[in-house]
């Protein structure tokens with residue numbers, strides 16, 4: 001079956017947290033949601049819940065650290081559609097916040113595999129499907145911790161949270177966003193952070209032991225805005241829930 005009449009979106013790491021809420025919100029707009037999850041049981045459970053609420057959803061087995069898994073995900077999506085309108089690189093790993101003096105290359109590598117090489121793997125593999133869409137959009141789910149401006153601001157709590165892997169992986173993701181945007185002007189590449197930088201807030205999810213002050217719905221506002229950009233929308237931007245933020 002080929003579905004060309006509905007907007008299509010693939011979301012990585014969509015079995016819970018912000019990815020799942022993004023799937024719910026875009027599905028509620030009538031979009032066809034390819035719900036990526038590295039664990040099939042978790043992905044199918046999340047997809048079944050959304051389907052029960054009327055969302056057109058296809059669970060997709062997708063581990064962003066595996067070339068084979070990503071290739072199989074492309075084949076599955078191609079079984080359903082001849083184009084992909086929106087890709088949301090949401091899957092992320094927090095790492096274990098090892099202090100910089102103790103961090104090894106291996107500690108950092110495992111976080112980069114998910115947060116940096118993952119979006120490259122997935123974007124590269126899905127580019128052919130994106131390039132045939134009328135208004136293709138890629139949303140990179142980044143973090144305020146990846147902003148040099150935020151991390152060097154002594155008023156921001158993240159400036160006092162000493163770790164290497166997560167913040168530098170998201171800084172790399174931000175640069176990837178810009179470089180893709182410059183090289184591929186027919187596709188919108190934008191980065192979102194789920195919080196409100198000026199208010200030092202983020203969204204309560206498993207990743208932060210539900211310490212965030214924002215709900216997952218509030219946390220996905222920036223992601224939804226970038227996913228639903230019209231053809232005259234921007235590319236190469238970094239935004240939070242309230243608007244543009246500094247790189």
Ligand SMILES: NC(=O)c1ccc[n+]([C@@H]2O[C@H](COP(=O)([O-])OP(=O)(O)OC[C@H]3O[C@@H](n4cnc5c(N)ncnc54)[C@H](OP(=O)(O)O)[C@@H]3O)[C@@H](O)[C@H]2O)c1
Nearest residue numbers: 013017018038063064090091092143194202203205206207
């Ligand atoms: N919460 C915030 O306020 C906040 C702030 C800044 C940035 N972010 C970013 O937002 C994104 C979503 O995070 P979240 O807060 O929603 O956390 P979460 O609830 O822990 O969700 C993370 C998701 O990523 C998936 N994932 C991890 N490694 C993966 C892999 N190798 N392949 C595929 N999926 C993988 C997880 O799958 P499993 O269930 O299988 O582990 C889960 O579905 C992340 O990129 C995070 O860095 C969140």
